Amino acid sequence: PLAAPAIAQEAPTIRWRLTSGFPRSLDTIYGAAETFADHVKAMSGGKIEIQVFPAGEIVPTPQAAEAVATNTVEMAHTCSYYYWGKDPTFALGTAVPFGLNARLMNGWLYQGGGNDMLNAFYAKQNLYGIAGGNTGVQMGGWWRKEITSAEDLKGVKMRIAGIAGKVMEKLGVVPQQIPGGDIYPSLERGTIDAAEWIGPYDDQKLGFNKVAPYYYYPGFWEGGPTIHFFINLDKWNELPEDYKAIMINAGAYANTDMMARYDTLNPGALKSLIAGGAKLKPFPQDVLEAAFAASHEVYDEISASNADFKQIWDSMKAYRGEGYLWYQVAEYSFDTFQIRNRTKG
Template sequence: MERRSFVRSAGLAGVLAAGVAPAVHAQATIRWRLSSAFPKALDTIYGAADTFAKSISDMSGGKFQISVHPNGELVGGFNQVDALQNGTVEMSHTAPYYYFGKDPTFALGCAIPFGLNSRQMSAWMVEGNGLKLMREFYANYNIINFVGGNTGAQMGGWWRKEIKSLADIKGLKFRTGGFSGVIFNRLGGVAQSIPGGEIYQALEKGTIDAAEWVGPYDDEKLGFNKVAPFYGYPGFWEGGPQLDFYINTKAYNALPAEYKAMIEAASLEAATVMQARYDARNPAALKKLVAGGTKLFRFPKDMLDAAFKESMATYAELSDKNPAWKKIYGDYANFRRDSNLWFRFAEAGFDDFMQQQKL
């Protein structure tokens, strides 16, 4: 069916009111397994999969059951695409840029340095060409994708010392990955790829000098403030990272039309709830961190300028040698240009004034 048509005409409440539930009662019970790329302890990001599975069960009258499995229980966090391709699981909840090593184009479905913010990303995916273009790309991997949430703009990580100029980056070991690692290396740093569960120990022991994850709510849970006192911002490499629900194409095509419609509706609900939770919980967590001694600092302008320059050069180089990247990034970049023009006057103008007020 045409994307958005089901949700627009019915909405989540309308799914039941329109008679979908009675229709699916005649269907045989279907059971899927969903592998999350995230640990269960991170209730915001992992919780999107739970929200999705519950909505599917409710809308189907219990006939479509999806069990959710945390990172490592069925599939490792960075192995979701392989597991989907070979049919180990029917679906996954993951961050597309985790598969940057297979093809940098994956990152365009999630976040790239100096890319789209969360609202712009949603607009490109749902109303622009994003979903269409990414699905064409994912078809090569036997995957169809649906929006799976967004953290909003992320923080710039935890540092053992404050970064005051671009020169301070030289030689620093920074836990990050994907495009941010590429750009950090081009700035003279040393990017380190370390699983989330090993970051704390690496920081504590001094094996790395800094590490990034998401933002205050998740970072406090992981305890990074206990081993690195400086908290940088903004996370320019993740202005609006989108997660996806990846589904094995064969499994998806075998579903009846009603269940496909439910997947679309449930994914949009889960995406909305996930970002709302981050936006609601991050402020209190940041206050608590600062009250506990965390020192906030803004990345210096010469570092941001250099990172921007290296990012644009990287994208141009990829466009010269990667046809998939060139096709999708061209559309993405045009959307970013036009969207930033609009946000500059409306959103940014309003935010700039409001954030200077004493409320």
């Protein structure tokens, strides 16, 4: 069965640089780009080499999409929603408030037309996108004071960006955009009252529990954030078909593997944070209801003037309605039982 082929093919050698939107210290997310590069190299027998650089080493995260579009760097691994200022449609590639959970996001991307619709939009930006990682539902961040109702949100200075910031603004929050490294001192000094980050494993490293102990859930603005590999569209188009297939499949591996890392690492981190004084609290129901209403106001506002956003959000919203119709039956009832019994047996 291991017969030599009639003609030995000459496969081109590719040396690309990838700028991660994340520092090395966020090892789960940063690591997904390394996993992708390792797998692509292994599958191509070493012919495709992608060198991964941490955020800022060659390109700062806010410029990563533009740097790929202009071929300053061939690839990035970053959140599409970081570039929503250029066009809010970018936000839909990652997550929007009350969007899809990780499982339904994959359903929509792979089989619900999501990947194709996003790539039709990304093509206008001279990008090709491959889903390559998910964090699952994130936490609702660290708060210096307890929130007992939507009233308590008024005047809260919160580090939160993007469409989520616009939604929170409608609830009276004053969104603040500050870099990750400045969050801790800002919370400590009281310059800000709250900050959202990711989830237990990543949050633990920054020690927010010491300065803002109320740890709210769920991070309703990030139900299943997808991290994307972005490739310069001209570079993508000139790849041989087998190399394209290799990258698409490596993306699928990285996508699942990053979620698996979070699910494996978050439980221990959550226990440590609670032992370290974090007070775990669900957002009050009226906060969720008010945020849900505000979110859809924002979507309607953007949709009124942005056809790409409207088309893709309408598709995602329809998938949410159908997806949860099924998800609520077997999946949710199984989880409900398992959660109550998780330590028994």
